[in-house]
Ligand SMILES: NC(=O)c1ccc[n+]([C@@H]2O[C@H](COP(=O)([O-])OP(=O)(O)OC[C@H]3O[C@@H](n4cnc5c(N)ncnc54)[C@H](O)[C@@H]3O)[C@@H](O)[C@H]2O)c1
């Protein structure tokens with residue numbers, strides 16, 4: 608928002624967090640002199656209604672938004688407090704990090720991502736317009752939904768997958784070091800979000816337990832069937848083994864069919880990018896230099912993955928770019944002395 612010329616005042620119940628965010632360029636931690644255009648509450652879900660109610664009672668803003676990962680609960684809490692909710696919209700940017708706090712923040716986090724808005728019949732048009740302006744400043748894609756429909760949808764695409772990721776990662780806790788050191792990109796993809804703050808996720812799941820439990824019981828049924836199929840594959844009987852193979856194929860094929868439905872950036876169909884792989888030393892500033900060199904060559908990096916080599920101070924950076932930009936980027940990085948890999 609600061610980059611787009613908006614004046615941002617930061618407040619946090621831990622003033623150090625607001626100071627750090629201000630020092631990073633996210634705004635000022637000085638209080639505004641009077642009511643602001645819009646107050647955006649990004650506290651943990653269980654505190655959202657309380658923080659919003661306090662701001663509304665003080666008349667802190669013309670419009671009030673929150674960005675909590677659940678939408679039905681906070682709205683009902685606000686209604687129970689008897690507040691006039693015409694000036695409020697519950698929102699949820701569908702993008703985040705597994706790390707907390709201002710040091711984990713990035714200015715382009717929401718670019719091209721869906722940002723859910725849950726206005727009701729009573730929402731002031733002026734406030735809806737402020738919310739749309741905010742989403743547009745962050746270059747996100749607005750999606751209007753009913754609060755409860757949102758909660759059912761994120762149970763499927765965010766909350767249940769989060770728990771499954773935690774359960775896969777939990778298998779590693781007491782695993783032998785010899786096995787853990789073999790971790791490749793597959794398990795990194797599946798477990799990244801398991802690094803998130805449990806306190807935040809207890810709040811999120813506590814506000815959406817029913818839909819998540821329903822989905823997890825469907826996953827449990829798939830797990831039971833898959834275990835049965837794997838046991839059948841161990842059988843000495845040919846027919847049993849064939850049955851086992853069919854069962855495994857079924858779950859893998861259904862996985863393919865679901866995976867192709869995951870949209871790429873901007874909510875469109877997934878795009879085919881080409882990957883340019885660079886070997887880096889594990890030292891501060893390396894990624895920033897690669898990005899600067901790519902920028903100088905006029906190449907937009909669409910996505911990036913980093914794979915650290917076990918036991919070495921080196922890593923492989925996979926830069927995903929539009930196919931026509933791959934050759935330009937390869938040449939520019941080679942010219943600047945980067946070691947490229949296939
Ligand atoms: N991290 C994500 O992936 C993500 C994505 C979309 C939405 N959200 C939602 O955004 C909100 C913030 O999540 P985050 O990941 O930025 O967490 P965070 O821990 O980085 O930030 C939360 C901040 O709220 C402050 N806080 C706690 N209680 C407060 C209170 N009562 N009053 C004022 N400040 C208070 C904390 O000090 C902290 O600085 C949550 O509601 C979360 O559901 C998170």
Ligand SMILES: O=C(O)C(=O)C[C@]1(C(=O)O)C=C[C@@H](O)C=C1
Pocket residue numbers: 675676700701702703704705706764765766800
């Ligand atoms: O990718 C991450 O690290 C996230 O935290 C992302 C994610 C998600 O599940 O998509 C997690 C919770 C938020 O409510 C929104 C986004």
